[in-house]
Amino acid sequence: MKTKKLLGIFFLFLCTITLVSCGDDEKQEIYSLSFEKGYYERPLLGAKNIPVRGGNRDYTVTVQNTDVLSIDIDLSSPIDMGNLVVKPKQKGETTITVKDNVTNETVDLKIKIVDSYLNLKVAHPAQVPYTGGENLFFINNSDRDFYLFDEKMEKKECTGNYQFLIKNSTCYMILNFDKELNDKRTYEYNISNTSERMFTLIEILLGIDWNMKADLINRSTRSASPVTMNAVDTETNIIQYFVAGSNDIPENILD
Numbered sequence: 001m002k003t004k005k006l007l008g009i010f011f012l013f014l015c016t017i018t019l020v021s022c023g024d025d026e027k028q029e030i031y032s033l034s035f036e037k038g039y040y041e042r043p044l045l046g047a048k049n050i051p052v053r054g055g056n057r058d059y060t061v062t063v064q065n066t067d068v069l070s071i072d073i074d075l076s077s078p079i080d081m082g083n084l085v086v087k088p089k090q091k092g093e094t095t096i097t098v099k100d101n102v103t104n105e106t107v108d109l110k111i112k113i114v115d116s117y118l119n120l121k122v123a124h125p126a127q128v129p130y131t132g133g134e135n136l137f138f139i140n141n142s143d144r145d146f147y148l149f150d151e152k153m154e155k156k157e158c159t160g161n162y163q164f165l166i167k168n169s170t171c172y173m174i175l176n177f178d179k180e181l182n183d184k185r186t187y188e189y190n191i192s193n194t195s196e197r198m199f200t201l202i203e204i205l206l207g208i209d210w211n212m213k214a215d216l217i218n219r220s221t222r223s224a225s226p227v228t229m230n231a232v233d234t235e236t237n238i239i240q241y242f243v244a245g246s247n248d249i250p251e252n253i254l255d
Contacts, residue, residue, distance in 0.1 A: 129181035
C-alpha cells in the first residue's frame with residue numbers, strides 16, 4: 001500500500017514537471033522580425049499604421065530624417081505583433097530602422113510621405129464617363145491633379161485636374177480630363193446636395209475653403225452613412241453618386 005502511494009506521488013511529480021516544462025516552452029517562443037514589404041508611402045494627412053508581421057512586441061525605432069516623420073509604437077492590441085504609427089511632418093523620404101529588443105534583429109524600412117489625397121469610389125449605377133467600382137484620387141497639390149483607377153486599382157489613362165468652387169450660392173465640382181471621354185473633356189457637377197461629412201473631408205484633405213458652407217449644405221444629409229457625394233451633371237442632369245473610400249493610391253504614382 002505504501003509502495004503504491006509512493007508510486008502515485010512519483011507520477012504526480014513527473015506530470016507537474018512536464019506541465020511546467022510545457023509552460024516554459026510556450027513562454028520562450030520567439031518570432032523573427034518581419035514586415036509585409038520594405039517600402040511604404042503615406043500621405044501627409046490620414047496616414048495609416050504599418051503593421052509588424054512578425055516580432056516580439058518589444059521594439060525600438062530610429063528615424064534617419066526626423067524632419068520628414070516620427071514613429072510611435074502601438075501595442076494596444078493583445079492579439080497582434082504591434083503597429084508602427086506613422087506621424088508625417090512634411091513631404092519627403094527617409095529610412096527607419098526597427099529593432100526587436102528580444103532577438104536584437106533589425107529591419108530597415110523606407111517610407112515616403114506624399115501629398116494628401118481624397119479617394120472617391122464610383123457607386124452603382126455608374127454614369128458616363130465612369131464604370132462601377134472605379135476609384136478617383138484627388139491630390140492636394142498645386143496642380144490639383146486627379147487620377148482614375150479601375151476596380152483592380154490599375155491606373156487608367158483618364159487623368160486631369162479638378163476644381164471645387166461656389167457659384168451663385170451653388171457648390172460645384174469640375175473635372176477637366178486630359179483627353180476626351182464620351183466626346184467631351186470637362187464634366188461639371190452640382191454637388192450642393194451632398195453629405196456634410198463629404199464637404200468636411202474635401203475641406204480637410206484637399207484644403208478647400210468652403211466659404212458660406214454652412215448656408216449651402218443640405219443639413220438633412222449630415223448623418224448619412226456611407227459618406228456620399230451627389231454629383232448632378234449640369235449638362236445632362238444625370239446624377240452620379242460617389243462614396244468616400246479608404247483605399248491607398250498605388251505606390252510610385254505621386255512625387
